[in-house]
Amino acid sequence: MQEKALLLTADYSSADDQRAERLLNFFGVRYLKRRATELGLPENKSVEKYRLVCSVQAFARVVGDLQNGSCNSNSLARQIHSVFLYSNGDPVAIANAVSQLSGATISIRRGAGRVTEWHIANEPDGMFGAMRGLRIQPSATHLGSGDFFHTDGESLTPLIAGEDRAGFVKLNCNGLPVFVSSERLIDIDAELTTFNFDIRDHFFSAVPLVSYIRWAFSQSSWHAPEASACLVIDDPLLKPTHGFVDFQELLSLMKRHHFSTNIAFIPWNWTRSVPGVVRLFRENPEHFSLSVHGCDHTRAEFGSPSQQRHYWKARQALDRMDRHKTATGISHDPVMVFPQGVFSEAAMSALKRTNLIASVNSDIISADPHPRTITISDVWDIAVMRYPFPLFTRRYPWEGIENFAFDALLGKPAIAIIHHDYCSDHCARLVNFVQQVNALQCAPTWRNLGDVVRRSCRQRLDSTGAMKVEMYGTELRIENRFDQPKRFLIRRRECEASAIQQICTDDQEVAWKQVDECINFEVDLKAGENRVIKIKFHDLVGKERNEDNLPYRFRTMLRRYLCEVRDNYVEPMRSRFAGSR
16 A cells, blocks of 8 residues: 555645645655645545645635545545645634634734743654654744744644644544644755754744654655764874873763764874774774774865865875774774865765765865855755765754754764864763763664765665665665565666766676666665675776875974864863863
């Protein structure tokens, strides 16, 4: 049986209806689009009850039929699983509709007044996913401009509420669950205007419908097969302490509070690791891992327009990491973390031709003079795929547990970023953050950064029973969790398919084909079987000066040592003085 939406519109599809349609498409929801005046539904035994999604304006045309349980010759109520209503910007219309359905007088008012903290219901049937039970403070601008129900606590069930006001409610209509959002839907095709998406700025326009889709289309919409998390600390050398980071103390905390840490390691430091800390990493690979943090970690190192220069720098960085592995026995995750978060389109094109499998960054917009437009839907995706190389987003703990929870609702991995100074209180803030992540209703599995990338995908069953998979990094670990053989139909967006050398698993090459700007291939797995699929690209052809001159090397060395003086002496001293005051 297929889960399917019925997108109901008025005589003409409005901007709000188009936003709903784009959201359904983003999550891969199959839907039938109908005008309210043409609502009669054909009996279809291959489809489960329809999930009705529409604006209040369109719903007003059919509310009488739903309440009566009939529509022409079809029993409409028998064919509808649930209803989701969104605002079309007319608070009077939505108040009237909710009042008619609930049998009580419901009012809507602009602004949240003094209500600043909002509670998400802990629904027993799983709606809201990782966001269940959270208390959130949306941005003041969002609260001041929104419309909110005034509830009496009896006729409506508040799902997102603060004191006597609600932004998302549930009620019953002739046995049907009806979910109503007081706010207009978010436009996921809008340009992202901040360094990353913040759910606190879009709370009431995004969370209700995303949560409803996850609940109503749990089997057929795009979803992540598992939730992963990793903490990344930028810059530290592998010495007993770096600034406020004490590796032995950190290991003890990881074991006690069940999390993992990836060190974004600067390849320039490859000869400087201390044996005692090396042993700590080798003996605890489930807790400690390394990724590639630039090459020399100079200013805007991967921000120039020179593709050949970036290609050489990336190859040099990987060569240094390989030498570090030979000297210490510590493997590294082939993931690039950009120094200062700066990258260019040319850098992304160059990284694709190396053995790196993805990049991870806090900033989403490239440093090019005229960067390409990044939309909200780009950032909602598991990884940003607008660039030639996949970009996974990461967040600082101060962005709030609600952002990590919303990312989990979308299926994105929880990649947190800190610097050594976040550990200045003996990691008390860090432990508090980790406990919040682990307390989410859908707690993630903590992994090294490479495994987070390899296990990040989204999938859904198609009508034939095959599993459709969207791949993001250049490596994917895919697992058949069914008790019978399963065919996996894998797709990955790739604008330069001619650069692909081969697609393979550990033991065989995989045939693939290009369709539009995507590559498609198939893999058959036995019950319980898992494989790693790798996409390998041709080397970048071209010539450019492949060495750094002496002044550059001297400036790099000076920068590295001055940064260590700052981290190990200046900042701890400043912290002690601040504490004494």
